[in-house]
Amino acid sequence: MKKWSYHLCRLLLAGVFIYAGFLKGRDPVAFAGQVAAYQILPYAFNYLVAATLPFIELLCGVLLLLNRRVQPALLVLFGLNAAFMLALFSLVWRGLDIDCGCFHPGAEEGTGTSPLMALFRDAGLMLAILSVWVFRPKQAGEPLDE
Amino acid sequence: MSDRLLPSRRVLLEALVLVFFAVAVGLSLNYALVLRAFSGRTVVVKSASLNQPAQQFPQPVDYEELDDLLATGSRFIDARDAHLYADSHLPGAISLPLGEVDQRLEAFSAQVPRETSLILYCNGFGCPDSFDLGVRLIAEGYRQVKVYEGGFPEWRDRGRQLETVEKR
Structure with missing residues (x-):
């Protein structure tokens, strides 16, 4: 059971973050606009985030997919997801109803995800991250518990 | 059990290397964009849906x-x-x-x-x-x-x- 939970959550996270990283990485200007809409960072730093964040997501997703360096990838995704949730919470707190820009930067108005929905989704991803961490094999390369 | 739930020093170090590597790749691919934004110059944005003269x-x-x-x-x-x-x-x-x-x-x-x-x-x-x-x-x-x-x-x-x- 642990083995299946581990692989299921690992592959789910890999798919989600490879997909998100790919969409954002291919259009960094549009993604910078989404980050700017959060009104958190000084304006030029939105570009720094847009230029680098998708590649962090992509690399972590690929490592999870290949089942290599799973722990460091999970640790990074835990930090990223916690930061996303804080940012989304600040949107809800400030009453800003923008598209979260989580997956599809530059999406048509009304087709994106609201901050509250994105917050719930990120909570689910956080649960998956913690599940993979808890159910991971005891040591790298060691056979999984049946 | 609690030791198993906390990341080891090696894992922390590998996570840092992972982030550093990904940031380096991102910056090397988008350096022109980031430079323009930090120098305050215009980044020309055109909607992909528009194909007008x-x-x-x-x-x-x-x-x-x-x-x-x-x-x-x-x-x-x-x-x-x-x-x-x-x-x-x-x-x-x-x-x-x-x-x-x-x-x-x-x-x-x-x-x-x-x-x-x-x-x-x-x-x-x-x-x-x-x-x-x-x-x-x-x-x-x-x-x-x-x-x-x-x-x-x-x-x-x-x-x-x-x-x-x-x-x-």
């Missing part, structure tokens, strides 16, 4: 050009949603959200003569609404249409004056 496009303007344009009678046009405009907008801006342009255009045309020089803005670089609105206004007969691509975030971050709509 160049003369139909509004001209981009940098922050440094704004004061001169405003001094010669240009008006800010806010292409963001009406509630964002109500919260805070650039001085003297007129609200014309891209999503409501069909309903508001008649009233807008009555208020703003076609020969007025317009400076459109929205949520900064990467936000295509002001550009798309500019194309629409040019099609409606406005000839002096410019887009301030730094938009609301850049104006705010430079500490410039903002206005709000008085709530009743």
Whole structure:
């Protein structure tokens, strides 16, 4: 059971973050606009985030997919997801109803995800991250518990 | 058991290396974009859905050009949603959200003569609404249409004056 939970959550996270990283990485200007809409960072730093964040997501997703360096990838995704949730919470707190820009930067108005929905989704991803961490094999390369 | 739930020093180090590597890749692929943004120069943004001749496009303007344009009678046009405009907008801006342009255009045309020089803005670089609105206004007969691509975030971050709509 642990083995299946581990692989299921690992592959789910890999798919989600490879997909998100790919969409954002291919259009960094549009993604910078989404980050700017959060009104958190000084304006030029939105570009720094847009230029680098998708590649962090992509690399972590690929490592999870290949089942290599799973722990460091999970640790990074835990930090990223916690930061996303804080940012989304600040949107809800400030009453800003923008598209979260989580997956599809530059999406048509009304087709994106609201901050509250994105917050719930990120909570689910956080649960998956913690599940993979808890159910991971005891040591790298060691056979999984049946 | 609790030791197993905490990351080891090796895992922390590997996570740092992972982030460093990904950031290096991202910066090497997007260095021109980041350099332009940090130097305050315009990042030209065009909506992918638009394939119109160049003369139909509004001209981009940098922050440094704004004061001169405003001094010669240009008006800010806010292409963001009406509630964002109500919260805070650039001085003297007129609200014309891209999503409501069909309903508001008649009233807008009555208020703003076609020969007025317009400076459109929205949520900064990467936000295509002001550009798309500019194309629409040019099609409606406005000839002096410019887009301030730094938009609301850049104006705010430079500490410039903002206005709000008085709530009743």
